[in-house]
Amino acid sequence: xxxxxxxxxxxxxxxxxxxxxxxxxxxxxxxxxxxxxxxxxxxxxxxxxxxxxxxxxxxxxxxxxxxxxxxxxxxxxxxxxxxxxxxxxxxxxxxxxxxxxxxxxxxxxxxxxxxxxxxxxxxxxxxxxxxxxxxxxxxxxxxxxxxxxxxxxxxxxxxxxxxxxxxxxxxxxxxxxxxxxxxxxxxxxxxxxxxxxxxxxxxxxxxxxxxxxxxxxxxxxxxxxxxxxxxxxxxxxxxxxxxxxxxxxxxxxxxxxxxxxxxxxxxxxxxxxxxxxxxxxxxxxxxxxxxxxxxxxxxxxxxxxxxxxxxxxxxxx
Numbered sequence: 001x002x003x004x005x006x007x008x009x010x011x012x013x014x015x016x017x018x019x020x021x022x023x024x025x026x027x028x029x030x031x032x033x034x035x036x037x038x039x040x041x042x043x044x045x046x047x048x049x050x051x052x053x054x055x056x057x058x059x060x061x062x063x064x065x066x067x068x069x070x071x072x073x074x075x076x077x078x079x080x081x082x083x084x085x086x087x088x089x090x091x092x093x094x095x096x097x098x099x100x101x102x103x104x105x106x107x108x109x110x111x112x113x114x115x116x117x118x119x120x121x122x123x124x125x126x127x128x129x130x131x132x133x134x135x136x137x138x139x140x141x142x143x144x145x146x147x148x149x150x151x152x153x154x155x156x157x158x159x160x161x162x163x164x165x166x167x168x169x170x171x172x173x174x175x176x177x178x179x180x181x182x183x184x185x186x187x188x189x190x191x192x193x194x195x196x197x198x199x200x201x202x203x204x205x206x207x208x209x210x211x212x213x214x215x216x217x218x219x220x221x222x223x224x225x226x227x228x229x230x231x232x233x234x235x236x237x238x239x240x241x242x243x244x245x246x247x248x249x250x251x252x253x254x255x256x257x258x259x260x261x262x263x264x265x266x267x268x269x270x271x272x273x274x275x276x277x278x279x280x281x282x283x284x285x286x287x288x289x290x291x292x293x294x295x296x297x298x299x300x301x302x303x304x305x306x307x308x309x310x311x312x313x314x315x316x317x
Contacts, residue, residue: 024072026180026190028061029197029231032078032114032133036060039134039141047149054184059144059154060137061188062176064114066167069232072176073192077231078133078201079224082111082118083247087294090248092283094297097249099242102278107241107249108270108285110293113201115140115165119268122164124290127258127268128222133199195231202228204310208255211305211314218309221257225276226250252277255306261288271306273315282306282315 028036040056068076088094090110092103110119112130115137117123119130122139129135143164147154155168163169182189200222208221226236241249253276259269266289274282284303287293307314 024179024190025192026061026065026072026176026188027075027192028064028194029075029077029133029201030194031198032064032076032137032201033061033194035134035137035199036141039137043145047145049184050151051145051148052184054186054188055148055181056141056145058177058181058188059148059173060115060141061180062173063140063155063165063168065176066172067116067165068114068235070234072179074234075195075197075231076114077197077229077233077235078113078131078136078199079203079226079229080111080113080116080201080232080235081109081226081251082116083109083235083241083250085110085248085294086245089294089297093299099240099244104240105249105252106272106277106279106283106285107251108287108293108297109248109251112136116167119287119290120292120294124292127266127289128220128256129258131200131203131222131224131256133201197230202230204228206255206308206310208257209307209309211307211316215307215309219257219259221255221308223253223255223308223311224251225253227253255308258289259286261286265289271303271315273306273308273313275313275315 036057040053064076065072068080088096090108091097092106097104113136114133117130117136117139123130144154155165155173156163179190180188204223206221206223207218209215209218236250238247239250241247252272255271257269259267261267267286268289270285272283274280281302284300286298287296305314305316
């Protein structure tokens with residue numbers, strides 16, 4: 001999200017610049033940092049030193065600052081939604097909405113979280129798990145570790161032809177890694193501290209059920225309200241996306257959960273209660289897992305009524 005849009009210098013030049021300037025302070029949320037630390041310590045073996053816990057931790061953190069903040073001093077949020085995806089299929093029923101349309105912010109933001117897991121790739125198998133630091137760092141760090149064990153660039157695809165994380169293409173992730181990694185036996189350098197950010201970054205873990213069915217027949221759902229995001233919130237600016245072509249709209253608040261379609265296939269469901277939109281009715285959109293949302297979304301006007309047992313509220317369609 002940050003430096004890759006501003007700098008296009010080669011990696012070698014960035015390293016020279018970084019060496020000539022004082023390293024910036026680096027910060028992170030306490031909840032996500034705990035998940036990064038736990039995951040980095042969970043692997044057996046160290047691939048001859050290439051993928052030690054400290055290296056894995058530093059690599060994962062370096063990606064988060066570049067993908068989900070504007071500077072290293074800011075704290076990335078697990079709720080971060082991507083705002084630079086242009087594909088037509090992400091709009092309501094695949095048709096770009098006028099800036100004054102009530103459907104403008106019924107928009108599927110495909111990249112999610114500190115590590116911006118995109119459903120076109122690493123985030124494809126996940127639904128609400130992409131909004132959780134614990135689940136998302138597991139996906140990210142598994143890739144990082146495999147790449148390091150193979151002697152490959154941890155920020156690139158396994159075949160080396162593309163970048164998993166575009167924000168790393170300018171060399172900034174590598175620069176941040178070099179600034180904070182201070183040997184396997186030492187604490188991270190230039191790491192000022194942690195701030196209060198939870199595992200879900202402000203999204204609420206609730207229980208949902210279908211209106212008209214017994215309230216005890218619930219399932220876990222996540223209530224994502226961008227206005228409640230913890231950590232850096234610059235990604236919530238210009239929510240309508242009026243400065244075309246970028247940023248693209250920020251989604252209205254929605255519920256997200258993993259469910260199944262009529263064929264029994266797993267789907268990621270995002271449900272907009274009518275209370276959270278200007279439409280006067282509810283809207284639902286589904287992505288069959290692990291498909292790319294840009295070409296596979298199914299939209300529903302006035303779907304079944306969804307109820308939130310935690311807030312004791314229902315949306316009747």
